[in-house]
Amino acid sequence: MPHQSVKSELSGVEMTKRRNQLVLDQAKSVGLIGAAKDARVSGRVSGHLLAAAKARAQVSSDTDLIELALSRLALEDDFGVKLLRREGSVPKGLDLEF
Secondary structure (H helix, E strand, O other), X not given: OOOOOHHHHOOHHHHHHHHHHHHHXXXXXXXXXXXXXXXXXXXXXXXXXHHHHHHHHOOOOHHHHHHHHHHHHHHOOOHHHHHXXXXXXXXXXXXXXX
16 A cells, blocks of 8 residues: 555644644743743634634634634744845846756
8 A cells, every 4th residue: 555645644624733733832842831821811803703713723712722823923933034035135147947
């Protein structure tokens, strides 16, 4: 039997949950998430937005959604900014053919 990739073996829901767990694990490893929950966040948002975000993230509680969203934001790299800074740094006449 041919080897199947992990991607083909996982459903979209399972992949989302795995990706979320990786984000939370990374946040824990750098000290962003710990045993103590010493801050509180509150605000009013559209119920449709909240429901859509929970469905997309495959979480059911507001707390889990907030923790995941804040972790993603805090860990987000600056790839886009770095890419835009490189504009014009490659000569136009450079041959990029392989």
